[in-house]
Amino acid sequence: MLHVQEISKSYHGEVAVNGISFQLKRGVIYGILGPNGAGKTTLLSMIAGLLKPDQGSIQLGNLNSHSPEYKKKVGFVSDAVSIYDYLTGREYIKFTASLRDVPKKIQDIEIERLARVFRMEHKLDQFIKTYSKGMRQKTALISSLVHQPELLILDEPFSGLDPNALKEMKDYLTDYITKGNSIIFSTHILEIAEKLCKELMIIHSGKKMAEGNIDQLKNDLQLDHSTDLESIFYQMTSG
Numbered sequence: 644m645l646h647v648q649e650i651s652k653s654y655h656g657e658v659a660v661n662g663i664s665f666q667l668k669r670g671v672i673y674g675i676l677g678p679n680g681a682g683k684t685t686l687l688s689m690i691a692g693l694l695k696p697d698q699g700s701i702q703l704g705n706l707n708s709h710s711p712e713y714k715k716k717v718g719f720v721s722d723a724v725s726i727y728d729y730l731t732g733r734e735y736i737k738f739t740a741s742l743r744d745v746p747k748k749i750q751d752i753e754i755e756r757l758a759r760v761f762r763m764e765h766k767l768d769q770f771i772k773t774y775s776k777g778m779r780q781k782t783a784l785i786s787s788l789v790h791q792p793e794l795l796i797l798d799e800p801f802s803g804l805d806p807n808a809l810k811e812m813k814d815y816l817t818d819y820i821t822k823g824n825s826i827i828f829s830t831h832i833l834e835i836a837e838k839l840c841k842e843l844m845i846i847h848s849g850k851k852m853a854e855g856n857i858d859q860l861k862n863d864l865q866l867d868h869s870t871d872l873e874s875i876f877y878q879m880t881s882g
């Protein structure tokens with residue numbers, strides 16, 4: 644469903660993403676791993692259609708990432724969750740849903756459903772200013788889900804969540820892909836990546852170092868099958 648072809652991006656002449664290609668099928672959770680500054684946020688921002696690649700192309704079905712229709716089919720939660728302090732959670736979610744042309748009736752139904760899933764029912768009518776970090780993350784997640792995107796893109800979605808919220812989020816994401824949707828996310832929490840992702844990519848200095856399921860990564864590195872993802876990650880990125 645998603646075809647990423649040789650994309651690159653530089654900032655002021657410094658390369659942040661360097662010729663990355665991959666494909667993502669329907670019903671798959673795909674994890675992006677890499678050390679600080681590896682290019683994960685830049686890569687995900689391009690896939691979300693927010694940043695234009697200098698080179699290469701990104702297609703979802705037959706839609707190019709520059710097209711307005713593409714943006715209606717993807718949902719993005721950034722790691723720098725900056726949502727408006729002086730709106731309530733509900734106002735913020737409705738505002739973002741309106742930008743995506745979600746009919747008001749559907750907005751109301753989906754907001755109630757998602758608020759229940761993420762235990763935010765009693766908070767949605769309070770100002771975002773009063774929310775904790777985890778509540779802000781959940782609000783951003785709900786707002787990215789109201790239009791039921793085919794592709795959900797999450798940049799560091801698990802930092803700041805307590806163990807209960809983490810479980811709710813993992814359960815929701817696992818269920819979300821059973822409906823034929825796909826998820827791509829970046830994380831530094833290797834244990835979650837190992838458990839949730841069918842496929843992984845390790846990037847370093849903007850380049851793809853390895854891709855595949857955990858067993859393929861172990862085979863590529865000729866590692867023993869008892870090796871964990873932390874060791875694989877360390878081998879690939881500590882140079």
Ligand SMILES: Nc1ncnc2c1ncn2[C@@H]1O[C@H](COP(=O)(O)OP(=O)(O)OP(=O)(O)O)[C@@H](O)[C@H]1O
Nearest residue numbers: 654655658659677678679680681682683684685686
């Ligand atoms: N707006 C920007 N202007 C200039 N350089 C940038 C900008 N955004 C990112 N960079 C640079 O691009 C490179 C990749 O950054 P990016 O944020 O994509 O990495 P990351 O893997 O998400 O890092 P982290 O894990 O620390 O969040 C880094 O060298 C960073 O300094």
